[in-house]
Amino acid sequence: MTTIAEARSALVEATNVLVRRRPAASSQEKQAIDDAIEDINIKIGFLDQVGLLQAAVSVSDAANELQAIVASARLGPFDDTVKALAGAAQKLFDLQGQIRALEALPPAVAPNSPPAAATAPAMAAAAPVGAFKPSASTNFAALQQEYRSFYDACTPRLEFRGQIAFFVNHLAKFRSRYEAVGQGLGIPWQFIGIIHGLEGSFNFGTHLHNGDPLTARTVNAPAGMPKTGNPPFSWEDSARDALIHEGFGGQSDWSVPQMLFRWESYNGMGYRPFGVPSPYLWSFSDIYDTGKYVADGRFDPNAVSKQCGAAVMLKALG
Amino acid sequence: MAGCHPEINLGANRPMGAAMKSWLAWFPALLLVAACSSGPPVEQLQTFSDAYRTANDAGQPLLDNLAIAEKSEGQINAANQAGRPTRSGNVPDEAADAACPRSDQRWQEVGSGTGFIRGYCISDAAYFASLGEPPATQAFRGGLAVLGKYVDVLIFLAEGRNLEELHAQLDSLSSTIGQVLAFLPGGGAAAGPAIGGALGALKPLIDAAAQQGNDQEIKRLVIAGAPHARQLIDRLRDAAPLMFNVLTASAARAAVSPAALDNPATAQSDIARIEAYRVTVSNFVVLLNGLQTALDKLVEAVQNPDQAASVASLAEESANLRIYADAVRKAIAALSQGG
Numbered sequence: 001m002t003t004i005a006e007a008r009s010a011l012v013e014a015t016n017v018l019v020r021r022r023p024a025a026s027s028q029e030k031q032a033i034d035d036a037i038e039d040i041n042i043k044i045g046f047l048d049q050v051g052l053l054q055a056a057v058s059v060s061d062a063a064n065e066l067q068a069i070v071a072s073a074r075l076g077p078f079d080d081t082v083k084a085l086a087g088a089a090q091k092l093f094d095l096q097g098q099i100r101a102l103e104a105l106p107p108a109v110a111p112n113s114p115p116a117a118a119t120a121p122a123m124a125a126a127a128p129v130g131a132f133k134p135s136a137s138t139n140f141a142a143l144q145q146e147y148r149s150f151y152d153a154c155t156p157r158l159e160f161r162g163q164i165a166f167f168v169n170h171l172a173k174f175r176s177r178y179e180a181v182g183q184g185l186g187i188p189w190q191f192i193g194i195i196h197g198l199e200g201s202f203n204f205g206t207h208l209h210n211g212d213p214l215t216a217r218t219v220n221a222p223a224g225m226p227k228t229g230n231p232p233f234s235w236e237d238s239a240r241d242a243l244i245h246e247g248f249g250g251q252s253d254w255s256v257p258q259m260l261f262r263w264e265s266y267n268g269m270g271y272r273p274f275g276v277p278s279p280y281l282w283s284f285s286d287i288y289d290t291g292k293y294v295a296d297g298r299f300d301p302n303a304v305s306k307q308c309g310a311a312v313m314l315k316a317l318g
Numbered sequence: 319m320a321g322c323h324p325e326i327n328l329g330a331n332r333p334m335g336a337a338m339k340s341w342l343a344w345f346p347a348l349l350l351v352a353a354c355s356s357g358p359p360v361e362q363l364q365t366f367s368d369a370y371r372t373a374n375d376a377g378q379p380l381l382d383n384l385a386i387a388e389k390s391e392g393q394i395n396a397a398n399q400a401g402r403p404t405r406s407g408n409v410p411d412e413a414a415d416a417a418c419p420r421s422d423q424r425w426q427e428v429g430s431g432t433g434f435i436r437g438y439c440i441s442d443a444a445y446f447a448s449l450g451e452p453p454a455t456q457a458f459r460g461g462l463a464v465l466g467k468y469v470d471v472l473i474f475l476a477e478g479r480n481l482e483e484l485h486a487q488l489d490s491l492s493s494t495i496g497q498v499l500a501f502l503p504g505g506g507a508a509a510g511p512a513i514g515g516a517l518g519a520l521k522p523l524i525d526a527a528a529q530q531g532n533d534q535e536i537k538r539l540v541i542a543g544a545p546h547a548r549q550l551i552d553r554l555r556d557a558a559p560l561m562f563n564v565l566t567a568s569a570a571r572a573a574v575s576p577a578a579l580d581n582p583a584t585a586q587s588d589i590a591r592i593e594a595y596r597v598t599v600s601n602f603v604v605l606l607n608g609l610q611t612a613l614d615k616l617v618e619a620v621q622n623p624d625q626a627a628s629v630a631s632l633a634e635e636s637a638n639l640r641i642y643a644d645a646v647r648k649a650i651a652a653l654s655q656g657g
Contacts, residue, residue, distance in 0.1 A: 008563075015574060022579055034576045035406040041571050042398045046413045048563045049395050052388065055557035056457035062550035063457075063464040069543040070464065073471045074535050075480055 004051045011040050011047070104198065105280050105307055106293045108268030132287045134277050138269040140261045147257035150277065150287055156312055160284040167308050168316045170202045177204070181239045185249040190317055191259055192239065194310045195266070198280070204235040208242035256314070263310040270299070279305030285312045358476045358533045359619035362612070365635055369612035370469045372639045373605035374462050376646040377554075380561070380602055381459050383595075383653070387565050388452040392445025400425040400435045417441035458561070461554055465609075468547055472539060475532040481525055540620045547613055555606045562599045566592045594653045601646045608639060 018033045018040075025033055132153070135146055156164050171178075171193040178189035178196070200206055205214055209225045212218040215232045218225040226233060226241035243249055246266065251258075260281055267280035274291060282288035283305035292303045399418055401409045402425040412420045423437025444452045451459070474480065569588040572578060578585035612635070 005559075019574060019579060030576075031406065034579075035404060035408060037574055038404045038406075039408065039410060041574070042404070042410045045391060045395050045398065045567060046416075048560070048567055049391060050413075052454040052557075052560040052564050055553070055560045056454035059461040059550065059553045059557055060457045062546065062553045063461040066468055066543060066546040066550050067464050069539065069546055070467045070471055072542075073475075073539055075471070075474065 002051075004047050004054070008044060008047045008051075011044050015040050104201075105267060105305060106296050108270035108278060108280065108293050109297055132277050132282075133275050134272050136272045136275075138265075138272065140258070143261060144257045147260040150282065151256055151260065151311055151315065154282065154285045154287050154311055154315055156285050156316065160308070164284055164308055164312060164316050167197050167313050170197060171313065171317060174202065174204075177236065181236050181243070185240065185243055186251065186254075187243060187248055188254050188259070190314055191248070191254065191262070192243065194263070194313050196239070197313070198307065198310060206235075207233070208235075208239040209245065214238055259314065260311055268293075274299060274301065276301075279307065279309055281309045281311040283307055283309040283312065285309060287311075358536045359616060359623065360476060362616040362619040363472055363476050363536075365639075366609070366612040366616045367469050367473055368636050368639050369605070369609040370465055372643045372646070373602070373609045374466060375643055376598070376602045376605050376650075377458075377462050379650045380565075380598055381455050381462075384458070384561055384565055385451045385455040387567065388455050389445050391564055391567050392442060392452055396423075396439070396442045396445060397425065397435060399423075400437070402433060403427070405431075454557075454560075454564075458554065458557060461550055465547060465550060468539075468543055472536055475536045475539075478525070478529050478532055480532065481528055537620050540616055544613060544617045548610065551606050551610050551613070555603055558599050558603050558606075562595060565595045565599070569595075591653075594649070598646070598649045598653055601642070601649055605642055605646070608635075608642065611635075 015037055018037055022030055022033045132150055134150075135143060137143055171190070174193060174196075175189055178193040181187075182189045182192050196202060196208060200208055200211055203211070206212060207214060207218050207225065209218050209222055210220045212220055214235060217223075217227075217231060222245065225245065226238055228241075229237060240249075248262065251262075264278050264281055267278065269278075270293060271278040271291070276291040277287045279288050279292050288305070288309065290304050291299065291301045292305045294300045294303050395413075396418065398410045399413055399416055399420060400423045401412070401420055403409050409425075418439030418441050423435050423439050425433050426436035427433045444450065444456075450456070569591045573585040573588040573592070578588070
């Protein structure tokens with residue numbers, strides 16, 4: 001028995017003595033007995049409170065010890081293996097980005113002089129003859145109807161359905177980030193996201209300008225971007241700078257033909273002299289068959305783009 | 319079971335080829351792990367969980383009443399500690415070593431039997447606050463909650479609820495591998511779905527391996543946690559008499575008041591209230607005993623799986639718990655009706 005319990009027991013016993021005595025007591029003695037019982041009750045009240053708090057401390061101590069065990073529980077399935085799974089998935093994802101970066105289309109800058117008369121027939125012979133032959137014009141007014149008709153007719157090739165879905169899923173996944181950048185500039189999120197997929201392989205660790213890392217200003221052309229702020233840059237700040245740098249900010253017309261025109265201009269109008277629909281827009285659809293720039297200024301009529309076209313993605317987004 | 323813990327490493331930082339090879343290396347490890355699985359003591363865990371729920375169901379309404387009583391008694395003690403005179407005008411003795419000494423706060427008399435505590439003691443805040451619970455009730459409720467967390471963690475692992483997360487990661491991995499292969503030249507696109515299918519076929523083995531990991535963790539938690547859980551149950555049980563004293567303090571005082579001593583028949587309702595609390599506190603103690611027994615059987619099943627209690631005896635115990643739970647509800651209902 002604890003000291004508190006012993007003291008309490010003695011006090012209760014004292015009360016019993018007083019209660020037994022009370023019936024035979026005089027009124028004066030009864031008053032004294034009642035006062036004594038009240039005093040005893042006060043003392044018991046103190047003891048009860050102290051005892052309860054001591055018990056509470058004991059319970060708390062024991063609870064803390066069990067809590068430590070509960071906190072040590074490993075709830076992740078497979079623990080290290082799950083980490084390894086996630087690591088492998090990330091590695092594969094990175095690898096996929098690298099593969100797609102290799103497939104990125106170089107700028108489609110046509111040779112300074114159009115295909116010479118002597119070489120033109122050879123080019124023409126080598127160039128694919130598709131149902132959709134683009135105009136040689138580079139003027140939006142002249143191309144607007146072509147963009148509209150190509151876009152309406154564009155049908156994704158079945159064999160690329162999985163890859164198109166990959167791009168669309170990633171665009172949807174990162175939509176809020178593209179919207180955050182586009183809202184201040186009046187640019188639709190789809191336009192920004194598709195450029196990010198084509199030029200940056202959805203990598204949020206690099207500049208949208210050219211894929212250089214965000215930890216410093218750009219080194220490759222355009223170099224020294226962003227000109228304001230200090231590295232490391234957020235992807236959003238850098239993307240905003242790149243879109244302004246390219247003159248996309250503040251534009252009012254974001255119709256489908258205008259977006260297609262801006263994307264094609266961004267990559268280059270160099271496919272038009274060869275009569276090839278730009279794979280930058282139409283790859284993975286029945287608009288495009290073969291022909292692509294394999295290096296800056298070097299067009300190969302037999303090479304085939306392995307990158308999903310911007311128009312195809314836009315149409316798949318619905 | 320030492321041979322049942324294969325080191326599994328996917329080689330996350332290696333080139334893709336190496337990573338794929340390590341998948342192949344992983345396969346036999348999965349088979350081994352799956353073969354080693356002996357399963358958790360599901361019935362014992364369920365009985366332990368049921369025993370906890372029943373004890374908690376009995377404990378919570380008791381603690382609701384304790385919170386009210388502890389506050390009320392705390393306020394009375396604070397006034398007595400400040401020196402509020404008794405009916406006869408005597409000033410009670412000051413409790414020694416109290417957190418709130420009389421020098422910090424004294425009873426201010428306003429008139430016969432009226433007054434207030436002139437001063438403020440932070441240690442008494444929990445008794446006077448209209449927010450939160452008084453300290454002891456809070457600690458007891460916290461103790462029951464920790465026991466509940468312990469039970470929840472064990473059940474979570476036994477039911478393999480964490481496998482959903484694993485499935486999501488596998489689906490993501492399968493999809494990523496398929497997409498990577500689709501970009502590779504020469505038949506990669508066709509290989510994508512094939513790899514996805516292969517990963518799908520691996521799922522049951524991976525699940526088995528993951529559940530094996532869960533089972534090992536359950537055993538570790540039971541063996542490491544049981545002494546602490548047992549101690550916590552003991553302490554809660556030890557606290558029961560102290561809870562009873564505070565719960566019945568008001569009725570006990572009334573039962574020995576001058577009016578009751580002059581006419582003992584008037585004390586009957588107070589005595590009945592005290593006895594009703596004796597029943598509810600006793601129920602709580604009995605259910606804590608049941609929880610202790612269920613924990614012992616769980617530990618026994620983990621340590622000696624072959625000699626674990628039979629499913630029939632556990633079913634009997636679960637049936638008893640349901641009867642107890644019903645008795646607890648009736649006793650609490652009787653108390654709330656003034657029984």
